[in-house]
Amino acid sequence: MLTEISAIAxxxxxxxxxxxxxxxxxxxSGTVALEPIRLKVRRGEFLTLLxxxxxxxxxxxxxxxxxxxxxxxxxxxxxxxxxxxPPHQRKIGxxxxxxxxxxxxxxxxxxxxxxxxxxxxxxxxxxxxxxALALVKLEDFxxxxxxxxxxxxxxxxxxxxxxxxxxxxLLLDEPxxxxxxxxxxxxxxxxxxxQSRLGLTTVFVTHDQSEALSMSDRxxxxxxxxxxxxxxxxxxxxxxxxxxxxxxxxDANLFAATLLEKTDATASLDIGTTRLSLATFQEELPEPxxxxxxxxxxxxxxxxxxxxxxxxxxxxxxxxxGSYAELHLDCSVAENGRVMLRVPASEAxxxxxxxxxxxxxxxxxxxxxxxxxx
Amino acid sequence: MSKRPFLGWFASPSILIAFGxxxxxxxxxxxxxxxxxxxxLDPGGFTLDNFTTLWKTVYGKAFVTxxxxxxxxxxxxxxxxxxxxxxxxxxxxxxxxxxILLISLTPLFLGEIVRTYSWMIVLGNRxxxxxxLMQLGVIDRPLDLMFTMTGVVxxxxxxxxxxxxxxxxxxxxxxxxxxxxxxxxxGAGRIRCFLTVTLPLSIPGIVTATxxxxxxxxxxxxxxxxxGGGKVQTxxxxxxxxxxxxxxxxxxxxxxxxxxxxxxxxxxxxxTGIHRLERIGAH
Ligand SMILES: Nc1ncnc2c1ncn2[C@@H]1O[C@H](COP(=O)(O)OP(=O)(O)OP(=O)(O)O)[C@@H](O)[C@H]1O
Ligand SMILES: [Mg+2]
Numbered sequence: 001m002l003t004e005i006s007a008i009a010x011x012x013x014x015x016x017x018x019x020x021x022x023x024x025x026x027x028x029s030g031t032v033a034l035e036p037i038r039l040k041v042r043r044g045e046f047l048t049l050l051x052x053x054x055x056x057x058x059x060x061x062x063x064x065x066x067x068x069x070x071x072x073x074x075x076x077x078x079x080x081x082x083x084x085x086p087p088h089q090r091k092i093g094x095x096x097x098x099x100x101x102x103x104x105x106x107x108x109x110x111x112x113x114x115x116x117x118x119x120x121x122x123x124x125x126x127x128x129x130x131x132a133l134a135l136v137k138l139e140d141f142x143x144x145x146x147x148x149x150x151x152x153x154x155x156x157x158x159x160x161x162x163x164x165x166x167x168x169x170l171l172l173d174e175p176x177x178x179x180x181x182x183x184x185x186x187x188x189x190x191x192x193x194x195q196s197r198l199g200l201t202t203v204f205v206t207h208d209q210s211e212a213l214s215m216s217d218r219x220x221x222x223x224x225x226x227x228x229x230x231x232x233x234x235x236x237x238x239x240x241x242x243x244x245x246x247x248x249x250x251d252a253n254l255f256a257a258t259l260l261e262k263t264d265a266t267a268s269l270d271i272g273t274t275r276l277s278l279a280t281f282q283e284e285l286p287e288p289x290x291x292x293x294x295x296x297x298x299x300x301x302x303x304x305x306x307x308x309x310x311x312x313x314x315x316x317x318x319x320x321x322g323s324y325a326e327l328h329l330d331c332s333v334a335e336n337g338r339v340m341l342r343v344p345a346s347e348a349x350x351x352x353x354x355x356x357x358x359x360x361x362x363x364x365x366x367x368x369x370x371x372x373x374x
Numbered sequence: 375m376s377k378r379p380f381l382g383w384f385a386s387p388s389i390l391i392a393f394g395x396x397x398x399x400x401x402x403x404x405x406x407x408x409x410x411x412x413x414x415l416d417p418g419g420f421t422l423d424n425f426t427t428l429w430k431t432v433y434g435k436a437f438v439t440x441x442x443x444x445x446x447x448x449x450x451x452x453x454x455x456x457x458x459x460x461x462x463x464x465x466x467x468x469x470x471x472x473x474i475l476l477i478s479l480t481p482l483f484l485g486e487i488v489r490t491y492s493w494m495i496v497l498g499n500r501x502x503x504x505x506x507l508m509q510l511g512v513i514d515r516p517l518d519l520m521f522t523m524t525g526v527v528x529x530x531x532x533x534x535x536x537x538x539x540x541x542x543x544x545x546x547x548x549x550x551x552x553x554x555x556x557x558x559x560x561g562a563g564r565i566r567c568f569l570t571v572t573l574p575l576s577i578p579g580i581v582t583a584t585x586x587x588x589x590x591x592x593x594x595x596x597x598x599x600x601x602g603g604g605k606v607q608t609x610x611x612x613x614x615x616x617x618x619x620x621x622x623x624x625x626x627x628x629x630x631x632x633x634x635x636x637x638x639x640x641x642x643x644x645x646t647g648i649h650r651l652e653r654i655g656a657h
Binding site for chain 1: 570571
């Protein structure tokens with residue numbers, strides 16, 4: 001796959017790699033959960049695996065942790081080949097969505113567990129447990145049982161338990177999805193602070209795109225067992241490489257168009273009866289023919305319907321959102337018949353008003369229409 | 375609240391059963407307080423003699439035998455059943471899981487008499503077990519298995535295994551797999567993971583399974599009767615003997631009653647044991 005080449009982009013080689021996944025794949029009784037994956041996680045980096053349910057995020061995480069055996073491929077942690085190393089010797093910290101705290105042990109015993117298995121002396125264990133609990137602000141809860149804590153506190157204990165062993169990599173599988181919204185954003189900030197303070201290599205799994213965009217150094221967007229794009233949050237948001245990424249991350253307006261001609265810098269296309277010439281960020285454009293034109297809501301603007309180059313549309317609904325209003329427009333050339341724009345709340349329009357949509361000359365992306373299925 | 379018109383109908387069979395149990399229980403209590411007239415089937419006047427008779431050593435010995443039998447059976451059933459249940463819950467292949475389930479459940483389908491006769495064939499002096507061991511040269515004289523405690527325990531373990539395996543499997547399958555994964559990621563090997571996480575969390579299941587096994591063996595009749603052959607006297611075989619060989623219904627009734635109270639006492643003891651263990655587990 002072309003898109004996967006970005007995952008092993010040559011500029012990575014200068015960086016220190018903490019986790020290297022080399023063509024690792026996994027099937028469950030015939031059904032493919034993961035196609036061969038190539039991925040390098042840089043040391044100290046916060047990398048997020050983002051994708052819809054069932055795309056293989058947990059499977060990939062379990063392969064790194066060693067709970068699953070790869071069908072093929074190699075896995076390196078700190079340049080050591082660990083493909084055959086059992087999970088308890090990998091020195092990896094894991095935080096589960098359901099916390100997985102040992103219910104029959106106190107908070108302190110939970111945190112101390114990973115030190116006792118490694119026969120750390122008693123005094124040092126006590127000291128490190130205290131430090132770890134201080135890190136997650138739970139010093140006063142050492143003697144409690146996990147079930148006597150709130151969800152957020154339990155998740156912090158799970159984090160302390162994973163951190164206290166000074167793992168080579170920290171893995172988190174949708175750790176905050178069971179928390180309510182306020183608590184979740186507080187925990188996001190806290191995790192990010194701790195992670196960057198410790199310089200800890202982290203692989204974080206989520207299906208929440210805003211969580212991924214706000215927390216990550218880099219995001220790997222996955223679908224159907226493949227990595228569809230990997231890059232910084234702004235690369236993912238501003239320069240999605242394919243149809244799937246463009247719609248999965250952020251809001252997208254999609255137009256059915258016909259690509260007439262492409263040169264190095266520009267492409268000319270027909271959208272309905274409107275002919276446009278656009279410059280895109282893409283290095284490679286699809287072949288002339290039916291294509292999908294992708295534009296973020298904030299790149300579109302409203303004009304007069306008669307303006308040359310404007311796409312005709314009718315206001316269907318205006319949704320007040322406080323500082324702005326969302327205008328949902330009926331548009332015959334949009335792929336799902338709708339286009340969404342954000343305008344200042346004062347400029348909201350009555351349903352039924354005819355408007356024109358002006359597309360920017362730079363920025364939109366053009367994808368082959370067949371890519372939609374993935 | 376809306377009325378639930380069918381509730382009465384659904385509950386009615388249970389009322390019938392409760393009525394039946396209460397009636398037979400009352401009959402036993404009533405019989406146990408009546409005098410025995412040798413040669414007559416009808417009991418005499420009210421008396422407490424039956425209960426004082428129970429202080430005799432024969433009866434005392436039957437209680438001790440029964441408890442020992444239950445204890446050894448529960449112990450060995452647990453030792454065999456736990457690994458089986460564990461394998462059943464953790465086996466990766468679905469086929470292996472159902473094979474283990476089927477094998478451990480077969481004793482339930484066999485019926486008590488068939489199963490016990492099979493054991494008599496296996497355990498006899500020239501039975502399968504002794505013949506095989508002698509052929510292999512492991513022993514040169516047949517082991518005494520028939521009409522002994524050992525033989526009865528072997529057959530009772532087989533009889534009790536299904537319920538213990540099913541109960542332990544239920545308890546084990548409720549243990550979150552992520553707990554074991556968490557322990558493993560924290561550096562615990564298989565054995566440590568089992569001893570520090572899986573085993574402590576399955577203690578409530580072990581206690582329930584053991585106490586059920588206890589009650590289950592306590593009430594066993596055909597196995598101790600046929601394999602024990604009168605040499606291993608339990609409360610149930612004694613009730614049978616007193617009631618249907620000597621036709622002393624009042625004494626049989628009082629023996630049953632004391633046996634019942636005894637079972638309840640043992641189960642109550644187990645119950646407090648569970649709470650203790652849970653509190654230990656909770657510390
Ligand atoms: N033990 C298993 N046996 C069979 N199929 C499995 C198993 N584990 C995962 N799968 C399948 O592999 C695919 C990927 O699953 P995975 O759990 O990795 O998804 P995910 O991205 O973590 O999804 P979610 O966001 O819902 O947690 C799914 O189609 C799933 O049905
Ligand atoms: Mg998952």
